[in-house]
Amino acid sequence: MNATLSALHVAGKFIVLDGIDGCGKSTQLHMLQTILEQLGAAILCVREPGGTAIGEHIRELLLSSKGEGLNMRAEMLLYMASRAQLVGEKIRPALAAGHTVLSDRYVSSTLAYQGSAGGLPIDNIMHVAQAAIDGTWPDLTIILDLPLEKAMTRLQSPGKSAKKKQPPQPGLFQDRIEQRQQNYHELVRQGFLQQAKNYPDHYKVVSAIGTPDAVFQRVQAAVCEYFTAA
Numbered sequence: 001m002n003a004t005l006s007a008l009h010v011a012g013k014f015i016v017l018d019g020i021d022g023c024g025k026s027t028q029l030h031m032l033q034t035i036l037e038q039l040g041a042a043i044l045c046v047r048e049p050g051g052t053a054i055g056e057h058i059r060e061l062l063l064s065s066k067g068e069g070l071n072m073r074a075e076m077l078l079y080m081a082s083r084a085q086l087v088g089e090k091i092r093p094a095l096a097a098g099h100t101v102l103s104d105r106y107v108s109s110t111l112a113y114q115g116s117a118g119g120l121p122i123d124n125i126m127h128v129a130q131a132a133i134d135g136t137w138p139d140l141t142i143i144l145d146l147p148l149e150k151a152m153t154r155l156q157s158p159g160k161s162a163k164k165k166q167p168p169q170p171g172l173f174q175d176r177i178e179q180r181q182q183n184y185h186e187l188v189r190q191g192f193l194q195q196a197k198n199y200p201d202h203y204k205v206v207s208a209i210g211t212p213d214a215v216f217q218r219v220q221a222a223v224c225e226y227f228t229a230a
């Protein structure tokens, strides 16, 4: 990490990593956690949907076949319910204690998946988000951007994550959202890029092409630049 970044720069700060399925955000989040801990930062790492006992129940409903038949509005509200619980139970107390919070996905995912790709109006989602998170917006959201074909290739190679250790047989290892058509995921990607254009002060787009180490160089640079800027 750049010598000028210290644990103090990120104390009480909230950083989100987001992007399309297969962009490598979980790996990058883990690498960021490790390096910030080496700087002496106290880190809370969370993932969405889930991250609390209640949220994990909601996650199962959302991502397994149990969620078949959910309409887009109900789906959006469930992601937000999981998030409301996570914010109240973990994120807000950690920020108040001066910890750095790293989250794998957040409101940005709902805007992209249920809004830009799912067709729900963005301002509807923003209103629900405001109620769900009550002002707990991230300081920085890093979008890991990757062409869809590359993301699909990554998702199809076995052993990329715990749940994807099985052979690449469609339907066996893909969750309910990942199974949606390619066009849906392209709209998700464009949705993330649009958010970054709309909120340039709080978003940074990082290319997720290349090895995890190469991508992490860019992630580090983005974090450093954002938190050490005057």
Ligand code: TYD
Binding pocket: 021, 026, 048, 049, 063, 079, 104, 105, 106, 107, 109, 110, 111, 113, 114, 175, 177, 178
């Ligand atoms: P993901 O981060 O891919 O979990 P994992 O790495 O364990 O597979 O998230 C699960 C899926 O949920 C993913 O396809 C994106 C989707 N999702 C939404 O559609 N809306 C949301 O608000 C969130 C947080 C996730």
